[in-house]
Amino acid sequence: MSTGPNLPALRDVVASHGLGADKRFGQHFLFDLNLTTKIARLCGDMSGADIIEIGPGPGGLTRALLAEGARRLVAIEKDPRFITALDHLREAYRERFTAIEADALSADEAELARAAGSAGPFIIASNLPYNVGTPLVLKWLQAEPVWWRRAVLMFQKEVAERIVAEPGSSAYGRLAVMAQSRAACRLAFTLPARAFTPPPKVDSAVVVLEPLPEDARFKDVHALEIVTASAFGQRRKTLRRSLAQAASQTASTADALLHAAGLDPGARAETISIKGFQALASAWRTARS
Numbered sequence: 468m469s470t471g472p473n474l475p476a477l478r479d480v481v482a483s484h485g486l487g488a489d490k491r492f493g494q495h496f497l498f499d500l501n502l503t504t505k506i507a508r509l510c511g512d513m514s515g516a517d518i519i520e521i522g523p524g525p526g527g528l529t530r531a532l533l534a535e536g537a538r539r540l541v542a543i544e545k546d547p548r549f550i551t552a553l554d555h556l557r558e559a560y561r562e563r564f565t566a567i568e569a570d571a572l573s574a575d576e577a578e579l580a581r582a583a584g585s586a587g588p589f590i591i592a593s594n595l596p597y598n599v600g601t602p603l604v605l606k607w608l609q610a611e612p613v614w615w616r617r618a619v620l621m622f623q624k625e626v627a628e629r630i631v632a633e634p635g636s637s638a639y640g641r642l643a644v645m646a647q648s649r650a651a652c653r654l655a656f657t658l659p660a661r662a663f664t665p666p667p668k669v670d671s672a673v674v675v676l677e678p679l680p681e682d683a684r685f686k687d688v689h690a691l692e693i694v695t696a697s698a699f700g701q702r703r704k705t706l707r708r709s710l711a712q713a714a715s716q717t718a719s720t721a722d723a724l725l726h727a728a729g730l731d732p733g734a735r736a737e738t739i740s741i742k743g744f745q746a747l748a749s750a751w752r753t754a755r756s
């Protein structure tokens with residue numbers, strides 16, 4: 468595998484541009500090419516897709532994605548210092564690489580990539596800033612129509628575990644229900660905190676998401692949010708009690724909603740399957756309209 472033509476060492480890029488990690492932007496860098504290559508390979512065949520990378524920082528993962536064959540890569544970075552620091556990748560990869568200064572939380576990434584000449588379909592790749600990892604993945608999961616075909620995302624380990632959690636586990640909650648109602652989710656591997664510079668306080672894990680087919684994707688994400696917020700907001704209580712808040716927004720009662728969804732009012736939220744929550748969301752929607 469080649470790392471590309473004449474690229475300066477990553478640590479030199481950081482040193483020569485005075486790129487001290489800025490905590491406000493959740494900056495923890497990966498310098499180990501073996502690790503970044505392992506993450507890049509989770510994108511699968513990159514010949515038929517364009518990559519959107521969120522938060523390239525000094526470009527460790529970016530290099531690996533380009534070296535592993537990214538047809539085109541559009542990087543979206545909030546910290547303007549890195550846009551100039553990534554000039555060496557622009558010189559080496561020319562039209563295959565574009566860096567755009569934007570906040571991924573508010574940006575329309577696909578639109579930015581299209582304006583930069585990418586046609587899609589898109590694969591999202593990111594070593595996500597911890598402070599915005601959850602809102603960003605929720606934004607991508609809830610997007611309809613779905614504009615990405617795979618997402619390879621590094622989270623703090625605890626968040627990764629909450630995304631892939633199964634009913635009955637302590638990590639199972641709103642995030643698992645939302646994520647698995649919209650995408651197939653798997654935890655690929657974990658990384659110790661020491662793999663990053665500077666090391667964060669917690670370990671990390673990479674999650675691979677693939678949107679579920681159109682007919683399997685649960686569409687009413689708003690209703691799903693309402694019922695999961697209510698049910699998991701008081702997870703020790705029975706659903707009959709914890710769902711009172713969601714039911715109060717309808718002409719129905721918690722018991723009637725649960726009955727309509729075929730769920731036991733005496734059960735607790737963490738025992739209810741993904742499909743069970745979807746049935747509850749549909750019952751809430753019917754009772755509200």
Ligand code: SAM
Pocket residue numbers: 492493494495496497498521522523524525526527528529543544545546549569570571572593594595596597599
């Ligand atoms: N990809 C690099 C790596 O693996 O070494 C850096 C990863 S670092 C954990 C997160 C990166 O996301 C930083 O470069 C940070 O400036 C950037 N970032 C933070 N918040 C962002 C936002 N809202 N939109 C876009 N980029 C953001």
